[in-house]
Amino acid sequence: MDQHQRPPLDVVVVGAGVVGAACAYYAARAGLTVAVVDRGPVAGGTTGAGEGNLLVSDKEPGPELDLALLSTRLWRELAEELGTAVEYEPKGGLVVAATSARQDALRAFAAEQAECGVTAEEIPGGRLHELEPHLAPGLAGGFLYPQDAQVQPALAAAHLLRAARRDGAVLHTGETVREVLTGPDGAVRGVVTDRRRLAAAAVVNAAGTWGGELAALAGVHLPVLPRRGFVLVTEPLPRIVRRKVYAADYVADVASGSAALQTSAVVEGTPGGPVLIGASRERVGFDRTLSVEVLHRLAAQAAALFPVLARVSVMRAYRGFRPYLPDHLPAIGADPRVPGLYHACGHEGAGIGLAPATGLLITEQLTGKAPALDLAPFRADRFGADRSGADGAP
Ligand SMILES: Cc1cc2nc3c(=O)[nH]c(=O)nc-3n(C[C@H](O)[C@H](O)[C@H](O)COP(=O)(O)OP(=O)(O)OC[C@H]3O[C@@H](n4cnc5c(N)ncnc54)[C@H](O)[C@@H]3O)c2cc1C
Numbered sequence: 001m002d003q004h005q006r007p008p009l010d011v012v013v014v015g016a017g018v019v020g021a022a023c024a025y026y027a028a029r030a031g032l033t034v035a036v037v038d039r040g041p042v043a044g045g046t047t048g049a050g051e052g053n054l055l056v057s058d059k060e061p062g063p064e065l066d067l068a069l070l071s072t073r074l075w076r077e078l079a080e081e082l083g084t085a086v087e088y089e090p091k092g093g094l095v096v097a098a099t100s101a102r103q104d105a106l107r108a109f110a111a112e113q114a115e116c117g118v119t120a121e122e123i124p125g126g127r128l129h130e131l132e133p134h135l136a137p138g139l140a141g142g143f144l145y146p147q148d149a150q151v152q153p154a155l156a157a158a159h160l161l162r163a164a165r166r167d168g169a170v171l172h173t174g175e176t177v178r179e180v181l182t183g184p185d186g187a188v189r190g191v192v193t194d195r196r197r198l199a200a201a202a203v204v205n206a207a208g209t210w211g212g213e214l215a216a217l218a219g220v221h222l223p224v225l226p227r228r229g230f231v232l233v234t235e236p237l238p239r240i241v242r243r244k245v246y247a248a249d250y251v252a253d254v255a256s257g258s259a260a261l262q263t264s265a266v267v268e269g270t271p272g273g274p275v276l277i278g279a280s281r282e283r284v285g286f287d288r289t290l291s292v293e294v295l296h297r298l299a300a301q302a303a304a305l306f307p308v309l310a311r312v313s314v315m316r317a318y319r320g321f322r323p324y325l326p327d328h329l330p331a332i333g334a335d336p337r338v339p340g341l342y343h344a345c346g347h348e349g350a351g352i353g354l355a356p357a358t359g360l361l362i363t364e365q366l367t368g369k370a371p372a373l374d375l376a377p378f379r380a381d382r383f384g385a386d387r388s389g390a391d392g393a394p
Contacts, residue, residue, distance in 0.1 A: 007301045009033045009200035009270050011342075011366060012191050013206050014177050014214055016040075017047035018153055018352050019344050020206030021160035022359030027204075028167035030363050036169060036196055037191065039176035041156035042161055045208045046351065049277045049320020050153040051231055053244055055355040057145035060109070061116045063377035064350070065327055067357045069117050070372060072147050074356035079151075082163070086156040087271055092124070093148030093244040094131055096139050096305070102248045103141040110143050120145050134240045134308045148244055150268065153336065153352045158356075172196075177207075180218040180341070187219070188340030202366055204342045210325040211331065211345030220337050221385050226286050226321035226347050229279040230294050232302070235313045236273025244268040245305060263294060265301035267309070274315060277302040279349070286321060322348045325383075332378035334365055342366070343380040 007156035011027055011062040013020045016038035028034045038044065059065040079088035093103040098101040103125075110120040113372055121144045128135050128142055161171060172193065180203055203221075207214040215222035246266040261282040268276050279292045295317050323346045325331060330351075331343035340364065344358050357373070364371045 008190065008201055009035050011035075011202040011204060012037060012198050012200040013204040014038075014191065014207035015045070015164050015172065015208055015345070016161060016173060017206065017208050018043070018050075018157040018160070018355040019163070019208065019347060019358055020204070021157040022355035023204050023344050024164040024169045024359075025160040026359040026363035027366060028164040028169040030367050032363070032366060034164065034169040034170060035087060036161065036164070037172045037175050037177055037193055037198070039174065040110065041052055041173050042155040042171075045210075046209075046320045046322060047153050047157050047224065049229075049231070049318055050352045051266070051268075051276055052087075052151045052153045052156070052352050053093075053268070054149040054151060055093060055244075055350070056113070056118050056147045057095055057120070057143070058075055059113075061168065063110050063373075064354075065113065065116055065118070065209060066373055067354050068350070070360070071354050071357035072149070074360060075149060075151065075353075078160075078356060082159045085379065087150070087152035088151040089271070090146075091148075091150060091243050093145040093246070094123050095246055095248055096128065096135065096141055096142035097248045100140045106143050110130055118145070119147055119340045132187045132242055132245060134306050135245070136305055136307055143245075143362050145163055150244065152318055153354065156352065156355075177217065180214070182218070182338065186338060187236070198252070202340045202342060204344050204362055206344045208345055208351070209321045211323060211343065214345075215380070218338050218341050220341070220380070222331055222343065222346070222380050223326060224384050225283060225324045225326075227324040227348060228284055228287065228319060229283050229349065230291065230297060230298065230319045231279050232277040232298055232314050233316050233318070234275040234277070234309065237269070237272075237275055237312060239269050240308055241267055241269040241275055241306060247301070247305060261294065263297040263301060265298050265305060267302050267305055275309065275312070277309075281322075281349070283324070288319065290317065290319070311312050323351065324348045327382075329377055330354065330358065331380040333371070333375040333380070335380045337381055343358065
């Protein structure tokens with residue numbers, strides 16, 4: 001049968017990163033006919049540069065934390081289905097404070113989070129070494145977050161897509177979406193790639209950092225900007241870092257809207273042996289230049305937390321561009337400006353963690369169910385029609 005004669009798909013997902021993969025997974029599982037299109041390979045965008053932390057610990061009460069708590073539960077379910085293939089580790093996060101003033105601030109933060117369902121246990125300075133024997137001496141204390149976990153992002157995207165394909169989804173890699181088709185009523189009718197036309201009743205914009213460009217193809221404004229981050233990867237080591245460990249400053253860096261460079265090391269071991277040291281944050285457009293200053297700062301901060309790392313070799317460093325929206329919240333759900341257009345992008349530094357909740361919520365909307373969370377804070381039209389800043393400039 002000719003491509004043009006095929007009945008329209010229920011949905012085309014643009015983007016085969018972890019968010020698009022999660023959308024495809026839940027949509028196909030719900031019985032929808034799904035195609036996923038990516039101009040590169042699976043996880044070739046920011047997903048391939050992510051660290052894979054699934055964090056509730058760094059999120060203040062509000063819509064993002066609600067999303068993270070839902071996702072935490074969904075990742076646990078997915079881990080049972082996908083097994084060890086995605087390297088899911090429910091290892092918990094440990095946030096440490098250098099001074100008693102920082103520890104007080106962490107205590108107040110944890111108390112606010114507890115009201116939303118986050119579990120955190122205060123660890124006095126004297127007990128930190130029971131949890132992490134190689135931590136620097138003299139820290140004032142910390143908080144242990146057992147709900148924090150870890151996956152390997154590229155594997156997670158690949159296995160979600162594999163499961164979606166078992167449920168009938170079709171994957172087109174190496175194809176760029178050039179056009180979003182709309183009918184005379186303004187509603188979405190599908191997409192045109194550089195190889196084919198895919199008729200569909202709905203299009204999901206899971207184009208990550210390029211979500212603004214995809215939105216523009218549908219005629220709407222969405223100011224997704226790149227926020228660069230570097231990660232250092234050490235030589236393989238015995239398990240000297242047991243959990244995900246970071247200093248209290250990290251939370252402030254994540255929440256900051258500043259374009260300037262911020263670094264506060266998050267240190268974690270991996271099943272393969274290398275220790276990952278992430279991650280910096282700066283808005284410098286899509287500049288791929290390796291920054292020695294950033295790498296130096298990350299390495300120094302990691303060695304301050306774990307002095308043993310000062311004697312360890314770094315194997316490589318990589319960078320990626322987080323999809324950043326100005327209020328730090330992703331765009332999730334139906335776009336009221338274009339019937340049939342759905343957004344699932346702009347998750348900044350939390351897209352791996354937030355992918356399952358995003359996929360589930362989009363699917364609930366696609367199938368006419370009431371979404372498990374209020375999607376109002378994530379509406380894509382919250383930025384109005386202002387086009388300033390959408391060019392990737394800091
Ligand atoms: C250094 C660093 C560390 C990070 N660490 C973490 C972490 O620990 N935990 C966490 O949760 N998050 C982390 N993140 C953030 C996380 O990686 C992202 O939020 C997430 O990967 C976004 O996934 P995505 O599927 O939305 O985007 P992407 O993975 O970028 O996927 C979008 C896809 O869309 C495709 N695309 C775009 N335009 C088109 C088009 N026109 N036609 C066809 N295809 C198109 C692209 O090729 C791309 O593959 C980190 C990010 C960085 C940079």
